[in-house]
Amino acid sequence: MSKILALREKRAKAWDAAKAFLDSKRSDDGLMSAEDAAVYDRMESDVVALGREVERLERQVAIDAELNAPTSAPITNAPQAGMDTKTGRASDEYRRDFLNVLRGRPASNVLSVGVDADGGYLVPTEFERFIVKGLDEANVVRSLAKVISTNVERKVPIAATGSTATWVPENGTIPVSDMTFGQKTLDAYKLTNQIKVSVELLADSMFDLESYIAEEFARALGVAEEQAFIAGTGSGQPTGIFNPTDGANVGATAAGNTAITFDDVVNLIYSLKSPYRRGAVFLTHDSTVCAMRKLKDSNGQFLWQPSLQAGEPDKLFGYPLYTSPYVPILKAGARTVAFGAFSNYWIADRQGRTLQRLNELYAGNGQVGFLITERLDGKVILAEGIQLLKQAG
Numbered sequence: 032m033s034k035i036l037a038l039r040e041k042r043a044k045a046w047d048a049a050k051a052f053l054d055s056k057r058s059d060d061g062l063m064s065a066e067d068a069a070v071y072d073r074m075e076s077d078v079v080a081l082g083r084e085v086e087r088l089e090r091q092v093a094i095d096a097e098l099n100a101p102t103s104a105p106i107t108n109a110p111q112a113g114m115d116t117k118t119g120r121a122s123d124e125y126r127r128d129f130l131n132v133l134r135g136r137p138a139s140n141v142l143s144v145g146v147d148a149d150g151g152y153l154v155p156t157e158f159e160r161f162i163v164k165g166l167d168e169a170n171v172v173r174s175l176a177k178v179i180s181t182n183v184e185r186k187v188p189i190a191a192t193g194s195t196a197t198w199v200p201e202n203g204t205i206p207v208s209d210m211t212f213g214q215k216t217l218d219a220y221k222l223t224n225q226i227k228v229s230v231e232l233l234a235d236s237m238f239d240l241e242s243y244i245a246e247e248f249a250r251a252l253g254v255a256e257e258q259a260f261i262a263g264t265g266s267g268q269p270t271g272i273f274n275p276t277d278g279a280n281v282g283a284t285a286a287g288n289t290a291i292t293f294d295d296v297v298n299l300i301y302s303l304k305s306p307y308r309r310g311a312v313f314l315t316h317d318s319t320v321c322a323m324r325k326l327k328d329s330n331g332q333f334l335w336q337p338s339l340q341a342g343e344p345d346k347l348f349g350y351p352l353y354t355s356p357y358v359p360i361l362k363a364g365a366r367t368v369a370f371g372a373f374s375n376y377w378i379a380d381r382q383g384r385t386l387q388r389l390n391e392l393y394a395g396n397g398q399v400g401f402l403i404t405e406r407l408d409g410k411v412i413l414a415e416g417i418q419l420l421k422q423a424g
Contacts, residue, residue, distance in 0.1 A: 039085055042085065376412070
């Protein structure tokens with residue numbers, strides 16, 4: 032830097048000298064002799080040359096600084112908003128300790144944040160989300176219904192009747208129209224699943240224990256949930272959509288005991304109020320779909336429309352058609368088809384699934400047990416939003 036500074040000072044002095052020479056050699060008419068002009072041109076060239084040399088030296092300094100800079104630098108600033116370090120069950124340390132407990136290895140005290148009153152460990156955030164995703168894939172009703180998370184019993188107010196507007200003559204008495212309200216209570220019923228894993232399998236570090244347990248729990252819980260959401264009694268379990276008590280309304284009755292006609296489906300569709308029809312879907316058993324696929328309109332065209340896109344359901348009368356093995360089959364008096372906006376069926380997940388490792392229970396067999404527990408409820412909140420087709424008889 033000292034050399035650059037010296038050249039800058041030299042250049043400034045050379046320029047001052049050149050200007051002074053020019054002023055001193057001009058005649059009264061503003062002209063210079065050829066000899067003096069040649070001398071000035073040389074002085075000006077020196078100033079330009081010094082300027083170029085300064086630029087070269089400055090570029091050298093900049094390149095040297097870039098090449099000498101470290102390839103990485105330590106992060107010394109605090110995390111930005113929205114990027115805070117994960118704590119509690121979401122932390123990486125908690126997840127590592129959780130897996131250590133699954134395998135029977137020592138864990139540090141970080142896992143103490145998940146200890147509950149019954150001695151179980153709360154499932155880490157990532158593990159719990161994976162299970163919920165599995166339930167969505169294996170559980171048709173859960174994918175269609177409205178799912179909420181709650182820490183307490185949830186009471187949902189329902190408008191039983193609305194007010195009625197009345198035409199009143201001038202100076203006439205204005206009648207009072209009272210509104211009535213009811214409520215549905217979403218409780219928390221306990222659903223559990225227990226599996227056993229051999230000690231040798233747990234000791235195998237190459238085995239993806241977390242995925243295995245998550246998939247197995249998801250399958251078992253999904254099956255039990257689906258059964259309850261469809262036909263649950265409401266006693267110790269959720270209330271099913273097809274349950275005769277507190278389930279969906281019967282909107283239409285089929286003409287036959289074990290068959291469904293074109294008119295039966297039309298009657299079911301129009302038993303649902305038009306606002307609900309905009310997002311409505313069908314839900315029935317696979318065997319019932321087999322019968323409905325044969326329905327034709329007056330022009331001989333099949334009403335059933337197969338899906339042409341992966342992941343999209345088939346359609347009937349233009350409405351998506353879903354199936355569940357737990358919907359009642361075609362028989363006299365059975366409720367066999369549901370049609371409506373399934374957002375009127377609410378599923379309340381009580382937050383915090385727990386997992387317990389059972390070390391001693393199966394020790395004699397060389398196995399370790401794992402017990403998962405969840406608490407939830409499901410219920411039709413607005414019965415008019417889902418209509419059922421009931422078979423004759």
